[in-house]
Amino acid sequence: xxxxxxxxxxxxxxxxxxxxxxxxxxxxxxxxxxxxxxxxxxxxxxxxxxxxxxxxxxxxxxxxxxxxxxxxxxxxxxxxxxxxxxxxxxxxxxxxxxxxxxxxxxxxxxxxxxxxxxxxxxxxxxxxxxxxxxxxxxxxxxxxxxxxxxxxxxxxxxxxxxxxxxxxxxxxxxxxxxxxxxxxxxxxxxxxxxxxxxxxxxxxxxxxxxxxxxxxxxxxxxxxxxxxxxxxxxxxxxxxxxxxxxxxxxxxxxxxxxxxxxxxxxxxxxxxxxxxxxxxxxxxxxxxxxxxxxxxx
Amino acid sequence: xxxxxxxxxxxxxxxxxxxxxxxxxxxxxxxxxxxxxxxxxxxxxxxxxxxxxxxxxxxxxxxxxxxxxxxxxxxxxxxxxxxxxxxxxxxxxxxxxxxxxxxxxxxxxxxxxxxxxxxxxxxxxxxxxxxxxxxxxxxxxxxxxxxxxxxxxxxxxxxxxxxxxxxxxxxxxxxxxxxxxxxxxxxxxxxxxxxxxxxxxxxxxxxxxxxxxxxxxxxxxxxxxxxxxxxxxxxxxxxxxxxxxxxxxxxxxxxxxxxxxxxxxxxxxxxxxxxxxxxxxxxxxxxxxxxxxxxxxxxxxxxxxxxxxxxxxxxxxxxxxxxxxxxxxxxxxxxxxxxxxxxxxxxxxxxxxxxxxxxxxxxxxxxxxxxxxxxxxxxxxxxxxxxxxxxxxxxxxxxxxxxxxxxxxxxxxxxxxxxxxxxxxxxxxxxxxxxxxxxxxxx
Numbered sequence: 001x002x003x004x005x006x007x008x009x010x011x012x013x014x015x016x017x018x019x020x021x022x023x024x025x026x027x028x029x030x031x032x033x034x035x036x037x038x039x040x041x042x043x044x045x046x047x048x049x050x051x052x053x054x055x056x057x058x059x060x061x062x063x064x065x066x067x068x069x070x071x072x073x074x075x076x077x078x079x080x081x082x083x084x085x086x087x088x089x090x091x092x093x094x095x096x097x098x099x100x101x102x103x104x105x106x107x108x109x110x111x112x113x114x115x116x117x118x119x120x121x122x123x124x125x126x127x128x129x130x131x132x133x134x135x136x137x138x139x140x141x142x143x144x145x146x147x148x149x150x151x152x153x154x155x156x157x158x159x160x161x162x163x164x165x166x167x168x169x170x171x172x173x174x175x176x177x178x179x180x181x182x183x184x185x186x187x188x189x190x191x192x193x194x195x196x197x198x199x200x201x202x203x204x205x206x207x208x209x210x211x212x213x214x215x216x217x218x219x220x221x222x223x224x225x226x227x228x229x230x231x232x233x234x235x236x237x238x239x240x241x242x243x244x245x246x247x248x249x250x251x252x253x254x255x256x257x258x259x260x261x262x263x264x265x266x267x268x269x270x271x272x273x274x275x276x277x278x279x280x281x282x283x284x285x286x287x288x289x290x291x292x293x294x295x296x297x
Numbered sequence: 298x299x300x301x302x303x304x305x306x307x308x309x310x311x312x313x314x315x316x317x318x319x320x321x322x323x324x325x326x327x328x329x330x331x332x333x334x335x336x337x338x339x340x341x342x343x344x345x346x347x348x349x350x351x352x353x354x355x356x357x358x359x360x361x362x363x364x365x366x367x368x369x370x371x372x373x374x375x376x377x378x379x380x381x382x383x384x385x386x387x388x389x390x391x392x393x394x395x396x397x398x399x400x401x402x403x404x405x406x407x408x409x410x411x412x413x414x415x416x417x418x419x420x421x422x423x424x425x426x427x428x429x430x431x432x433x434x435x436x437x438x439x440x441x442x443x444x445x446x447x448x449x450x451x452x453x454x455x456x457x458x459x460x461x462x463x464x465x466x467x468x469x470x471x472x473x474x475x476x477x478x479x480x481x482x483x484x485x486x487x488x489x490x491x492x493x494x495x496x497x498x499x500x501x502x503x504x505x506x507x508x509x510x511x512x513x514x515x516x517x518x519x520x521x522x523x524x525x526x527x528x529x530x531x532x533x534x535x536x537x538x539x540x541x542x543x544x545x546x547x548x549x550x551x552x553x554x555x556x557x558x559x560x561x562x563x564x565x566x567x568x569x570x571x572x573x574x575x576x577x578x579x580x581x582x583x584x585x586x587x588x589x590x591x592x593x594x595x596x597x598x599x600x601x602x603x604x605x606x607x608x609x610x611x612x613x614x615x616x617x618x619x620x621x622x623x624x625x626x627x628x629x630x631x632x633x634x635x636x637x638x639x640x641x642x643x644x645x646x647x648x649x650x651x652x653x654x655x656x657x658x659x660x661x662x663x664x665x666x667x668x669x670x671x672x673x674x675x676x677x678x679x680x681x682x683x684x685x686x687x688x689x690x691x692x693x694x695x696x697x698x699x700x701x702x703x704x705x706x707x708x709x710x711x712x713x714x715x716x717x718x719x720x721x722x723x724x725x726x727x728x729x730x731x732x733x734x735x736x737x738x739x740x
Contacts, residue, residue: 043734046520047440048692049409052734064732070703136550137559157710242554244497245710247703261382263696263729264407 030277037061037270061271070249071272075279077161078251082229082283085165089225090218092169093176097214098206100177101184112181116174123171127238130167135242157245164235172228176221183217184210219291223284230280233257252276342367343625344395346384348375349448349611351645355638359628366624368397376401377695388413388617396619397629402436402610403501405444406522406692410733414444415615420626422446428634432686433651437612439689440517445612446629447651449642451572452680453505453606456579458567459591459669461490469593473537476596480546483567493568494560495538496552497709500701502608503538506570507531508688509606510598514697516689521738522730524691527723528740533598535715542709549709558582570595572608573677574648580667587666592673594680605680607688609648649677693729700725 040057044050065071096115100108118126134154136142145152154163191209200208211218233253240246248262249255252272260269345356345368356370373380381404387394388411400408408414422443426434433447457469462479465486470476480492496502507514512530516523541547548566550556560566561583569575579590595605613629615622632638634652636659643650643660656662661674691697704718723739730737 041734043410047409047517047522048733048735049412049440051412052410132555135554135556137556137563157706240498242551242556244549244551244706247706248699249703258699261379262377262699263693264381264385264411265732 030274033270033273036267037274039267041267057267061267062275064268065271065275070247071252071255074249074252074255075275078230078232081161081165081232081251082226084161085168085229086222086225088165089169089173089176090222092173093180093221094211094218096173096177097180097184098210100181101210102202112178116178118170119172119175121171123234124238126167126171127235130163130170131239131242134163134239155239155243155245160239160243160245164232164239167235168229168232172225176225179221180214180217183214187213219288223287226283226287227280230276230283252279340365340367341621341624342369343397343619343621343628344369344371345397345613345628346371346373346380346395347399347613348373348380349399349642349645349647351642351647352632354641354645355632358637358641359631363628366621366628368628371395373399376404381407384408384413384616385411391618394616394618396615396621396625398614398616399448400445400612400614402433402447402450402612403690403694405437405612405614406439406690407694408614409439409444410692410735413617415617415619415622415625417443417446417615417622417626420622422626425630425634428630428653429651430653430681432607432684432688433610435686435689436610437614445614446626446633448611448613448633449648449651450610450681451505451574451608451648452677452684453509453570453572453595453608454673454676454680455593455595456569456571456575456590457593458564458586458589460589461564461567469591470596471594472600473596473598477537477541477546480541481544484546489563490565490567491548491560492546493566493570494548494550494552494557495542495705496557497549497705498551498702499553500698500705502552502571503534503701503705504698505572505606505608507534508685509595509604510534511604511685513685513687513689515691515694516687518738521736522691523738523740524723524726524730525740526697526726527720531719532716535719539708539715542715553578562586572648573674573680574609574646576665576667576673577646580665588669590668591671592668592676594676603679603683604685605683607684610651611648612651649681691726691730692733692735693726696729697722697726 038057038059038061039054040060041052042055043052099105100112100115105111121129133139133141136153136155139154142152142154153159187210192205195205195209231253232251236246236250236254237257240248240250248258253276256269256272256276259265259272343366347370353370353372356368360367373383376399380399384394384398384400385408388408394413400414405414418441425446426443429447430450433450434443436450437443437445437447455469461483462469465482467479467482468475470479476492483490483492504514507530510530510533512525512528512534514524514526514528514531516525538547542549548560550560552569557566561569561579562585564586569579571578576592580587594603597603613632615625615629619625632642633650634655636655639650639652639655640660650656650659650661656674656678662672663674664670664672700722701718704713704721705715707713708715708718727737727739
């Protein structure tokens with residue numbers, strides 16, 4: 001079968017706005033960053049003040065990024081973070097969604113909105129808000145635990161990662177829940193009726209009908225979560241002034257930000273950004289590949 | 298999660314990179330821009346980027362007195378919070394940079410490297426040298442040229458709680474040994490109280506303490522930048538704080554944090570070795586402790602000579618590309634040396650004037666109720682006269698601060714010591730400069 005040229009033109013017309021925006025807002029910046037990451041500035045004269053020129057540096061910036069222990073530690077840190085955050089987030093969102101979908105749930109719109117509400121709070125504001133709950137001397141939580149004889153330091157080196165996990169989960173669990181709820185709502189109720197006639201209880205419904213049928217949504221939210229955790233930025237940036245355990249290269253994004261806007265080294269920042277993008281790509285597609293292989297089995 | 302807000306992270310960053318580097322392609326340096334001298338009667342407008350509170354009033358005063366040279370002030374975020382990134386981006390783009398900008402002393406070399414500042418010695422800056430305090434003039438001079446007009450600094454002293462010192466039977470420490478003894482007494486008398494905090498995330502403060510002890514971390518030797526961070530002077534300071542922390546004599550909470558303000562309010566932190574501008578921080582954040590604080594000179598390392606230090610300092614610089622360097626320089630000198638302008642800036646809280654003889658009769662020359670009626674600025678005037686003028690900066694000072702912060706934070710969490718952090722910062726700083734294509738001389 002052949003597609004007529006008019007149809008072809010129509011398809012191209014519909015695709016054009018997307019393709020143009022995708023190229024301008026996504027491909028072009030990434031391409032430019034990749035180009036930028038392979039440049040280096042050379043200086044001449046006493047104190048280097050005799051002028052400068054930009055030269056091709058090959059992969060020198062990538063080498064510099066990957067041999068910088070602070071940067072590699074930041075990658076390991078976000079991987080650890082993702083290892084904790086992704087399962088926690090998905091479990092939490094799934095539980096909330098299933099609770100809202102259960103037969104005995106009441107005031108569903110109210111609870112759905114309340115669970116979703118934190119998503120409406122910008123990440124920076126959420127971090128400031130939680131920051132106040134973490135700071136000793138100000139926080140009622142730290143104060144309350146202290147009066148019970150428990151000394152906790154949410155901002156110390158041992159706990160800070162967990163404190164950020166808490167903020168991020170609080171912010172996004174409701175959003176992911178909503179994606180799952182939407183797919184749960186799309187399940188045909190006749191399936192439940194048929195299952196009940198066969199003697200299935202609520203748990204059986206979850207295990208054998210709901211979870212398998214919301215699998216695409218679970219996959220989607222997992223990929224979102226993987227990408228989001230690797231790009232952790234706002235929370236550590238905001239908590240940094242009140243914590244002694246967050247440095248300027250705490251996460252890869254923060255490291256790139258520091259290189260670009262504090263150290264004025266755009267090329268190294270570009271290299272770090274490209275490395276991060278590649279890692280996020282690898283993990284996301286790796287996950288999708290695993291899921292796909294399992295499905296095809 | 299993780300939807301568009303988070304995905305925007307790298308995109309914004311990339312967009313920023315594009316903005317920053319946009320159309321410049323492969324040209325890093327530019328030749329001298331053509332400048333022009335305004336004809337008599339011609340009106341010109343200069344743009345000025347600053348974040349200093351109160352500078353708007355001084356600019357208004359200038360504009361009312363100079364109808365032909367109008368200055369348009371644009372408020373930008375403080376340098377390290379994005380102001381410098383904005384300037385660098387405008388300089389690299391080759392357009393959009395202001396005629397004048399706020400540049401802190403430690404950031405001047407980083408702008409020199411981008412060929413971003415106008416050499417004022419070409420416009421007769423030598424004639425203005427006598428209007429400014431010598432050590433601050435040195436802060437804006439590199440390689441025989443002058444790159445900015447000094448504005449303000451932060452000579453250091455010790456704020457302390459006189460009421461609690463009296464209660465615990467402690468005299469204000471005149472040496473760091475006495476400081477340590479005082480810290481021990483405070484811990485014994487009140488288990489909740491500490492003498493001060495060591496802010497592990499604010500190495501600019503530690504830098505000032507090393508400066509006081511005669512360290513000269515950065516400088517210029519002939520054609521090379523010099524780096525000498527892990528000198529015996531610095532290590533002495535690092536060892537001092539290492540042992541203070543090991544023995545539990547200081548807190549390690551961040552300064553300028555709510556936690557720290559609360560401790561100042563509650564009398565759990567009894568002193569703050571800080572710059573003159575710290576008075577507004579203490580009185581603004583612990584107003585109920587009014588009348589209980591006093592200022593004393595910095596504790597000393599040696600009995601023989603009195604040495605103070607400086608924390609923070611800022612200048613007004615002309616950015617490359619300005620069409621009216623003569624008029625802009627005239628404004629910069631007026632802003633920072635005219636008594637009326639200085640008084641407006643003092644009222645805004647800009648710090649310690651860089652102009653000579655600016656204290657007497659100024660808004661700083663008064664007794665402070667918050668400090669029990671003490672004329673605290675007499676202490677800082679004495680400090681200002683005892684600041685080592687040979688201290689300089691390098692183009693990668695911001696990165697050195699980060700290396701120290703990272704090392705200090707590690708030490709606080711039990712990995713290594715401050716001395717280790719200082720040694721690591723030395724190596725990393727040399728590497729930073731070499732990565733910029735510069736040659737470095739080490740001791």
